[in-house]
Amino acid sequence: MTYTPTLRDKTTALSFAADRCVILLLPLIWSVYAYGWRALFITLISVIFSVAFAFGAKAVLKQKADLFTLLDTAVSGAVFAFTLPVSVPYYIPMLGGVLAAVPSLWLPGGRKPFFGGFFAAAAVRTFFSKLLSRATQAFVYVSPFIFNPTEADINSFRTYTPLQLLAQGKVSSGTLWDQFYGTISGNIGEISFMLLLLGCIFLLVRKKMRLHAPVAFAFVLCLVTLIFPKGDNEAIFFMLVSLLSGGVMLTAVFAFSDTYSMPVTDTGKIAFAVGTAALTVLIRYLGIAEEGVYAAVVIMGAITPIIDRYTLPVAYGRTKVKGGKK
DSSP, X not given: OOBOOOOOSHHHHHHHHHHHHHTTHHHXXXXXXXXXXXXXXXXXXXXXXHHHHHHHHHHHTTOOOOXXXXXXXXXXXXXXXXXXXXXXXXXXXXXXXXXXXXXXXXXSSSOOSSOHHHHHHHHHHHHOTTGGGOOBOTTXXXXXXXSSOOXXXXXXXXXXXXXXXXXXXXXXXXXXXXXXXXXXXXXXXXXXHHHHHHHHHHHHHTTSSOSHHHHHHHHHHHHHHHHSOSTTOOHHHHHHHHHHSTTHHHHHHHTTTOTTTSOSBHHHHHHHHHHXXXXXXXXXXXXXXXXXXXXXXXXXXXXXXXXXXXXXXXOTTOOOOGGGOO
């Protein structure tokens, strides 16, 4: 059983946060190319509000706000922005940026209850689901100078994302390569599976992430969707569309590399990933939400202390007794 402690060393923690910032750049650049400058504005607004709230809250709580806090909340704010369609009004990244910073208030010196970006995504999708379902075609741009795009502003180039079609038991008319490269409709930072995969490889090479959780997550999601395809779709094609759609890869990269909110051991991480995959498919299939992965991450985050309780190794000289007490 491998034990992965929370990053306590300042230099290691900063390197970890900096690497997570680096892998945001390629998806962000691609989103600006695919959706125009409004994608950049949404991301910057979310990051600014996330960082500002974290530093303001820590000042009120008389806690020290350091460079790690800045980087960690910036990543959370950017990842939240990546879960949004480009047509959202600007008050959505403002609100979501604040929510994304809330879990970081537990740092330093403790573990976060959730990864902030996905906590904000799940919360905002609960209350603003209609606004977040307004997908637009890639390479057709919404003006960055419209604070709140109306239906008339985007009606001529609205479309369904592959994930919205999956919710109806259908698959996208685009090819799997369109989803892989990122030339199909979707949310700002979810659109290119390939660029997120490159970010995952970068973290693995830098030894800031281990394969256990993302592999377990992808395996369970693929297995369930292969055995139980929705509608009358061909099983393998439906499985691949499910894997490439929505925030699956975004979750694999950012949720499973977040040392401060994941279970401590590799066994715990695998349990977390398996639970996240199963809940994602369940939420999608039941029609509770088009994108179930963010809610699944938050639910599993809530039970992470329980996972740690049963997967942490027992200290030498102690034994576990009934009820989990030592």
